Amino acid sequence: MSREPASDTPMTALYETIAGDEDARVCSDIPEEACNAQPINFFVHLVSNTLSKVGDELASARLVLAWMLGALGAPAAFAGFLVPIRESGSLIPQLFVAAAIRRQPVRKWFWVLGSVGQGLAVALMAVVALTLEGAAAGWAILALLIVFALSRGVNSVASKDVLGKTIAKRRRGTVMGYAASAAGLATLGLGLYLTLANLEHAGVGLFAALLAAAAGVWWLSAAVFAGLHEHPGATEGGGNAVSEAIRSLGLLWRDRDFGHFVLTRALLMSTALALPFYVLLAEAATSGSFVTLGLLILATGLASAVSAPIWGRASDRSSRQVLIVSGLIAGLLGIVLATASWSGMAPALDGWVFAVFFFVLGVSHAGVRLGRKTYLVDMATQQTRAAFTAVSNTVIGVLLLVGGLFGLLAQLAGTEFAILLLALFSLAGAASAWRMREI
Template sequence: MSSQPAAPEPLISLYETIAGDEDARVCRDIPADACHAQPVNFFVHLVSNTLSKIGDELASARLVLAWMLGALGAPAAFAGFLVPIRESGSLLPQLFVAAAIRRQPVRKWFWVLGSVGQGLAVALMAVVALTLEGAAAGWAILALLVLFALARGVNSVAAKDVLGKTIAKRRRGTVMGYAASAAGLATLGLGLYLTLANLEQAGVGLFAALLATAAGVWWLSAAVFAGLHEQPGATEGGGNAVAEAMRSLGLLWSDREFGHFVLTRALLMSTALALPFYVLLAEAATSGSFVTLGLLILATGLASAVSAPIWGRASDRSSRQVLILSGLIAGLLGIGLATASWSGMAPALDGWVYAVLFFVLGVSHAGVRLGRKTYLVDMATQQTRAAFTAVSNTVIGALLLVGGLFGLLAQLAGTEFAILVLALFSLAGAASAWRMPEV
């Protein structure tokens, strides 16, 4: 008899409707108790992940924090560190965090702790917005962003491990897709508001309000996730963190399938690195129109809302094919845009055209994110999932720092050339994904 409480029938019915077929409750690779609790856990994952993604948008490093630093009079150099710290700071420490997580049979509390930590860091940023100015505000925001990124890293390792323990293999992409879609709709609302509002005349109280709201959203997400029904899991691999980290790095060579996946993910990282260069072209072509920036934000939210459920279901069928198609889209789009710009067409394009281009790139990037997450979770076992996640994220975190060189490339050879090189990386990523096995 199951030790898990039975889910209410309306919840089960809704779950089966969303899951989309008659075998929605059939579990292929999770224990019977986890299968019994899957309808409840599906919605716990859906709601908590939606909330955390909304928090990400409200405290976006590339938009909200950068604009806030400018409003506070911080030197422009501080804004250049926001995205590298946020991304690499959350990825690089994961290899060492994973061993500590492995020592605990129940790991949902690491996710809860990470969400509480992110909320606390962002809440303190709101205080900084109201109390500090200039370089002091810049240093304080960067320091808090380091704390935010570390908490985010704990979340990332725990999230994939717990997802693999509580949601069956062919339902994981679906739940992540719906969460991304719901958060994308919220981003649409945020983008519409920022487009209509006159931020150039808005006080810092607006940014403080956004950050305070983000903190509350993360804390609510933590409270929801605390209700997850998680069965105790294996604790092998929870020894000395440094020793486990070095041993785990060996997986890149000892497990050829995993090493191939990390190579593919590294190449497809180009879809994320290309985003700011598209923005640079749009800003130059439209003379820095704030309306264009608002349109790009709307395009980001729309891309996630429209494509994420489709990518999610496609990932449940074949995450490998999702990675191939996403890489092809980004590669061909980048080559087309670079060619158009060199031919003199780009300056004639208006903000709406750039919004469409940004939307297509956003669709591609969403596919890469969902495809590689689903592929990793499906490829790994309960014994290897945390280590695979930590190793791949640590490698990508290091490469993201190197990816900053594309900014130098754009400065020396032009933004179009940087876009072209990144497009070629995307095509190489698609080719690499084509050579990966189905999982």
């Protein structure tokens, strides 16, 4: 059914234009008071999520922090812990955080707290960049990254729960898609700067500036999200965190649809795990050209900016089909690249060709991210959404740690073999998504 907001405003008109169709104010699964506030909440989600994604890029563990540790003279072993801590540290604790969040009828403040925590962590990293060197700097960065990851975990659980309370179905994928696109444009600008600037001679002040900017962006994001119009919701399932966590794990086999979704997400995790191996192959083939690295960063930003709105709208129609298509793209791409490299073609490929491969993989990964987020939010109810999110993220967090074995595999059998195996996992993920129930 369609329920009209209390009054027509320029923001409402802009919202209807962005929503893109005549039933832009349809609210099928949120209360009437949330429906009335949906136009302003749409833009609060859009701006705050865009800012948080920009902060992610400015303080990227895969790029900025790794480069900074090298510039500070930290042992190389520290850089190897950055991505596992960044990803798993934000996912695994969520199962225990969800119960505490569930006990509160208004949950936006958890998102605000998480953003403030992330900003504080990277601000202190900037201080580390200016004051410490060597192993001391490495330990300090890893400790702060744990704080960052835990804060991000709080954000993740709260964001999906609040999104489900304040934005109706058929609008959630759209708002996430536009946010990812805007952040992708910002990444594009960062990649262009890194490509053109002479960073080989830049001091640690550059990294401190990037981290300080990231802190400011996260704090601004928190301030924007504080203005969200969220009405109190159900608080069932907010008991003891540990017992609730153990009980929630049973959802994997008690709810077959949810268990199937987690299996599909685990298989499609291969699109994220493949990214560094594409970089390794490009680095080896182009003799470590810094221009190639800049082109890969540009390709990442362009992939998100171009594909995210399309994936977002497609997810609102069928997030299951988005997962199928994006898994197929990643699988076929990996097979092509591995085969080309084994045939001796890789050394003949320049940075631009690798950037095209990286762009297509980035498009696929964006589809997986938006498709699985939209599917989870739409599949769950207000009573189960936080638990579904926490269980899913915890399982994936554990598997990400195991995913580090692909690095050993690449060292023993070659980068191409790791890419090929991950491509097969992507195809398996597409097949699993094909068998999921349409939401």
